[in-house]
Amino acid sequence: MNLRHKTSLLLGVVVSLALTISGFCMHFLYEKALRASVYSSVDMVAQSTAATIANYLESGFREARAIAVTLPLDALKNNHPAALERQLRMMAESFPNFRNGLFILNAQGDLLVDWPPHPEKRGRNFAFRPYFKRTRDARHGIIGEPYRSARTGQPVLTFTAYLQDRQGNFLGVLGCSAQLLDPAGLGALRQKRLGQSGYIYVFDISRKIILHPDEKRILVSDVPLGANPMFDRAIEGVDGVGETVNSRGISMLLALRRVAGSTWIVGAQEPRDEALSHINRVEFRIALAGLACALLAAIIGWIAVGRLMRPLRDLENIVEHLQLPAEDGVDDDVKGRTPGRLLPLQKNPDIGGLARVIYALYMELSEALVDSRKANSELQSAQSDLAQALDASWQLTEQLESNHRILSEQAAALEEANRQLKDTQSQMLQQEKMASIGQLAAGVAHEINNPMGFVTSNLNTLGKYLAKLRAADKEQAALLADLMDEEQAEAYLRQRRKSKVDMVFEDIPELLDESLDGAKRVRDIVQNLKTFSRVDQAEETEVNINDCLDSTLKIVWNELKYKAEVKKDFGELPSLKCHPQQLNQVFMNILVNAAHAIEERGEIRIRTWCERQQVKVAITDNGCGIPDEVRERIFEPFFTTKEVGKGTGLGMSIAYEIIQKHGGRIEIDSRVGEGTTFTIILPLDKTAVDDSATDDQPADHGQGEVRTWEKLLEESRTQETG
Known part of the structure; x- marks a missing residue:
């Protein structure tokens, strides 16, 4: 690769590098601005949704209290469900938000009346419902936790009102049940989309999903701890905007806001790849523009450098065809031709100095070449003298190498003999040690076998004696039982228990068995010792x-x-x-x-x-x-x-x-x-x-x-x- 190619390539690389750096800066700034815009958008949606849900909950709570004010409490106190049913029917027409129905539970939690009517459920006890317990204990109405209705299977939300007489006695609980997915209520929020596939969802601090586009996830706690970091922080009380990974492993730009007056949290999110998809198109356009600029810069550099390097190529051609001086020195003809060819180039403003330097170097090198030729002839004469001296030194060196070889062989033989002596010595020591240890082991085994034979034999004999002694004791006890009266027999048994005779008779066989087992183990160890040593082999x-x-x-x-x-x-x-x-x-x-x-x-x-x-x-x-x-x-x-x-x-x-x-x-x-x-x-x-x-x-x-x-x-x- 010549200078022209290198310069063109360098120019293209510099332009590409500059465009790349500027492109990265633009990309960073654009992505930052776009991300801030998306954060602002999803945060506005989250805040407006949280306000909408808060208004819905407050409105439902107020309507429940308004319905409670209209109820004939005397009819409730005197257990007249007909009057209460007429009033509930009128209220159901006036308050269409409670599409799932209105009902009244008495102080014991029994269903007294409901609308639309379900006669088969009246009289059943619903005191186990959390909304009944919370209303009774708090002594005021509450917004219940969402649950799935056993009758319709739909998610419902119950607003309650505390019913009491003028004396403050607890009469019961009014329940106003709204369908959670009602399009006229909160159900419309499930249809909103952020971008193409972003959406809104609502959950509470117990990790239960309240609203979600996927109806299968509603009222389900399917976001485990650690699956979505921002989800976890929102439950701990930290809301705001940021990037997170949801429980399905998808990167999301998420905004989380709490619903005022409740434990609910609204999340508005949009997939990161979708929100920042415009950046990919911008990057592609920047890359094409950078490639085009780099190619244009390389072409311009190729043309410009070609023109600038024309005098340099002429100088290269002249230098390539310079003649070497004759052996007798630099003649005047050579001196005349060389400056004549370099003279036009010496006047060039770009390479004139280089041409003058080349001319001076040429003259110096020519004179040095002539001097080196003379020195070479003198060196050849000195080499012939040196060759004769080298022949004599080689003969001396061969003699020294021969002596060194003999000494090396002798040293190697001594080292081998020393190694063999050490090996033989270590093996003899080990063999003598093993032989003496084997004889010692055999002797020890023999000496141990004799007393162990006595021990084993005596233990077996002692076992036989114990059997005879037990039989004699048994016969003696039978004879004494016949000869002694009841008082003497009782005294004999106390003395026998005090002496633990029966326990001794029961324990001695186990002791004998353990002793025999220990003697057998000693005998096996001795036999293994003899087998291992085998001094007789x-x-x-x-x-x-x-x-x-x-x-x-x-x-x-x-x-x-x-x-x-x-x-x-x-x-x-x-x-x-x-x-x-x-x-x-x-x-x-x-x-x-x-x-x-x-x-x-x-x-x-x-x-x-x-x-x-x-x-x-x-x-x-x-x-x-x-x-x-x-x-x-x-x-x-x-x-x-x-x-x-x-x-x-x-x-x-x-x-x-x-x-x-x-x-x-x-x-x-x-x-x-x-x-x-x-x-x-x-x-x-x-x-x-x-x-x-x-x-x-x-x-x-x-x-x-x-x-x-x-x-x-x-x-x-x-x-x-x-």
Whole structure:
């Protein structure tokens, strides 16, 4: 893109930017003015509607009191419904607003008379109606809450008057019922429209809709708290205008005004998109005008810049065809031709200075080029001398590299020997420790089994003795009952109850059962200890991996039960020839690390299956997971992420070595914050193992701690067993 294109584009962009900014300002001002106009319009409608409703309610209240003044109270007091019915008929003709009817309830709330007459309802008690209770308690007429008539199903509004005799005794209540949706009354407000789809609605502070274009919503509280913020604020006593979202999720420009003398609130609203629709058309016109102006500015810039840049293009053509000087220097012919071609351009007021600068630069560069050619010839001579020196230095460098290579190989060999020595030392320490712990466990198990045999045998014998003793006591009690009189028998029973003999006989069997159960649990723990250690199995033996896992779970149960729920999914497995005590050590380290990875309460899932002549064990936890930087170093000896003094860093290193010696491998799938799965793969036939499968090194939880028998035995003394 050349300068002409760039200038035209820049001019178009500047014009477009200016028009865009001015368009945004116009849009803002126009929208502000239009919004204020809409707010004023809906507010005027809300205020006028509120005044109309207030006048309607006041008029109905006055008419109800006027009708009450005309009633023959003596007829009401003496229970003469005929006279009252004639008067109600006359009043119904004089006051057509009460199209739903007029009625009188006596002091007990019974329907005494109504017009139009409904004989089947006369005598029924309506004291439960809120308007009756409120009128009786307030001792004056009220405007009742709108409700749906049981007779017509239409929403009605009842105006009441308090009826009393000259002495102030309560005689009853006059009810004047108006149809809420009467077109001659408030029903006409439902037909008003603001714009195309705006409308008016009325509700009270109990959230009940009083008037609404949708008749299904009338007398229904279907606006939940929080669905319409301005609706909620109006109920709290704050009215005015603003933008809100109604209960149907539509943005509205809303005005809310209270109806004087009532708990009703009038809302006049118009959809925001409809009220501000004119702005979209204005925006489209502004965009078209801006695009046309930008295009015109780009065309004018294209033509003007083309004319202004003509001398510059001539200068570019001259500079492009300038000749380089000869090797022996800048001749007079070149000096003469160059200023002759640049002379007209040097007089140009726009680019004359640039032409003079180019001429001066050309002469300086020509002389510099001649000097550089001379220096280049001298440099080539010096390079030949330098090449000879470099040959000698290369020979010395090759000798030094050879010596460095030999030293590096020796250092690598020493490091490898040191690493192997450390690995061998750690494995020997662990093997000696496991052997001594296994012998200790077997000895402890043997020593515990002997006294536990005595305890179990004595408990069984004690149970038999208890049965004989209970039988003897029963026979003795029967004999004593025959030999003693009533007073002696009563004394014997009191002494027996005081000594709690029967309770002792009932409690001893439970104590014996609990003791036998505890002895059995101790015997099971000892058996699991012997099974796990297996010090008598130094050679490989065929075992079922499921049995090894069960034995390990029983040993480490105290470590797991407070941290996780263990779920087992054991499949059918063939026997595997292995060192079971070593595999138990691997399972123990992974299970304990899984428990440590769970912060509070989690889940550990153990799954076993056989696939392609391989036994697979997957141990999954939903703990903290393993970061990638920890996974890369997890099998390094003495590497641990635990605090100082809490981990040796040998657990997963030894586990990895044990699995490798069995011809297997460990795979890992871990996500930080979600959990980790260790998969141990052991071949049934070690000669068929693919060596490449051992390249993938899974990581542990960063715990790397060797779980020793000393620690487990110490924990088992302080915590309750399995």
